[in-house]
Amino acid sequence: MLQHTGNQFTDTTLSTAAVLANDDKALESLYTANFYKTEAFIVANSGTAEEAKDIFQEAFIAVWQNVKAGRFVPQNGSSLEAYLFQIAKYKWYDHLKAAKKINVVQLDDGPFVEAASNEEEEKYMESVQHHFKNLGEPCKQVLTLFYYMKKSMANIAAAFSWTEATAKNNKYRCLQRLRSLVVEKK
């Protein structure tokens, strides 16, 4: 179980476990407890609230990916919260640099750099995310419940009032539909 004190995790190891499991409550706490700090930083450095939201969400996804891939493991004195803020800061500096709003001589990304994947893979992933949005609710629900929320097929079948075999078949059809949208557009 996660132990919370208000909105703060008391144990970074547990919060790492929560990230790995896509624990909705824990992720929401991580989000809500840390957004305002990033927003304050970005607004104080030539940004808007809308830009803060985008940068924070990008940073959040990067943290999530890095924790899942084992690229970030909280050590003594470090935490997910600090890591999230660091990534958001670096992303904002990068944004300013790209928009030529500041002269950044050298920013050391250090341990915060995201692992590069090749361009083909990047494009494929982006396409999956793009087409997922327009996949239709039942398919989105089934895929999210299984792959993101880690619900069992029995659980999904019960929620839709399907048999387990139907649920499995529908999941495959949804995947095929998503894949065909992605592959066609390549």
Add this chain to the structure above:
Amino acid sequence: MPPAPPQFGGGKKINTLDTNYIISADEFSSIEQYLLDETSAEQKLAFENRMSRDILLTSKVQEVKLLLAGIEKASLKERLDSYHAGIEKMPSQNNQGKTIPLRKKWLVAASVALLVAVSVWLYSSQGNKYEKLYATYFKPDPGLMSAMGIGDNYLFNKAMLDYKTGNYKKAIDEWSKLKTSTDQNDTLNYFLGAAQQADGNNAAAIVLLQSMASDATKPFYKDACWYTGLALLKQGKANEAIPYLEKSGRPESSELISQLK
């Protein structure tokens, strides 16, 4: 030694993602089991041996891995938007930080701490007892069978699916949107209350459930009595909870009431 499975963001990568093939349901299932680590050690080894001999299978595994990672990321993005919608409804912490002077902040913090300490001192013993009883007896309403239909029913059922899979916040968001157009819908009000309670928002749950628990002609009358009683108990109002629990007709209600008297 079989090659290591392709790793997204690391390990050996194929340069060109060739997707000009069909992945059958069975093949997809075995790839998925491998990627989700649902195979035995022997099956895993055998699968990796097949991959080392079959470049097409390696490509398919790599593609499915990206497909599943993309779905997970897209799902997370949707959750983040939902979290953000939630914090936008809260008062801005930034504004508070900018407008309250430091000394005043300390005073506010000290007052809050004192209030909390007094409240804890006053209510902790009884509160703990009621909390424990609530935790023992409260189980969210199992919800309704849902089928994807059209119109408002479609939207209602979509949110029912969220409710039944424990995604109470999303169900609350969706049902709240419907409430504006169909305010007197008892089913909607009942399940909105049920979702609020399951999400830990007892005060909001009581507002929705209590009116239904006061009218025996309402369709969810007995259930509304049970859950209103429990919500009041959670708030430490045992005396107010008892009449509702009595009217609920639940087999476990008398046992619970005997522990409150």
